[in-house]
Amino acid sequence: MSVHVLALSASHDFSKIPVHEVTLLTGLGVKGDCHLGVTVQHRSRLHITPSPPNLRQVxxxxxxxxxxxxxxxxxxxxxxTTAGIDLLALGRGTQLHFLPPPTPASTPSPPLKTSEHGSENGNDKDETEEGENHAVVVVQGLRNPCPQIDRFRAGLKDSFLVRDGVVRVGIRIVVEEPEGGFEELGCV
Structure with missing residues (x-):
């Protein structure tokens, strides 16, 4: 499980530009991206008063x-853009830890998931505690696709339903299941 591609856009253009790294800011989102903010930044929701919290930061x-x-x-x-993670199968509150790639000397292979019992790789090391200097994103829900997605490509809409840190292409992701059990993702 890893980061495949990162992208951002300072304007509300439909597509975002691929970059080599982004900085995630706690409670705000992606530094330099048009959706950065404590309250919702999506044009379709800017009219809501009072402004709802921005659950679509990343x-x-x-x-x-x-x-x-x-x-x-x-x-x-x-x-x-992640590789090797079934994002739709994650529950609300799941934490995604963005950690550096393992060093060649590290054995055994890093776990794919952590749980309240530590890692699933047979040792007692919990990789979610690998230092304080890594970004963490908490999964909040599914983004409901807007009509613009069908203007980008007809029929596309029907096919889709933290801590500061730098994220780089190729960095691995460790999934930490939420305490209290699985809660299905809803639209945010």
């Missing part, structure tokens, strides 16, 4: 979902 999508639809990273406004 847009995630899997490479596999893009591949199935013939899209490339950044096409549909995502900031982080």
């Amino acid at each position: 847009h995630l999508i899997s490479k596999e979902a893009l591949d199935q639809r013939g899209l490339v990273a950044g096409d549909i406004r995502e900031n982080v």
Whole structure:
């Protein structure tokens, strides 16, 4: 599980531009991105008073979902394109820890998930505690696709339903399940 591509855009253009790294700011989102903010920044929701909290600060999508639809990273406004994570199967409150790639000397292989019992790789090391200097994103829900997605490509809408830190392409992701059990993702 890793970061495949990162993208951002300072303007509300439909697609975002791929970059080598982004800085995630706690409670705000992606530094330099048009959706950065404590309250909602999506044009379709700016009219709501009072402004709701911004639960769409960091847009995630899997490479596999893009591949199935013939899209490339950044096409549909995502900031982080992941590889090897079934994002739609994650529950609300799941934490994604963005950690540096393992060093060649590290054995055994890093776990794919952590839980309240530590890692699943047979040792007692919990990789979510690998220092304080890594970004963490808490999954809040599914973004309901806006009509613009069908203007980008007809029929596309029907196919889709923290801590400061720098994220780089190729960095691995460790999934930490939320305490209290699984809660299905709803639209935010």
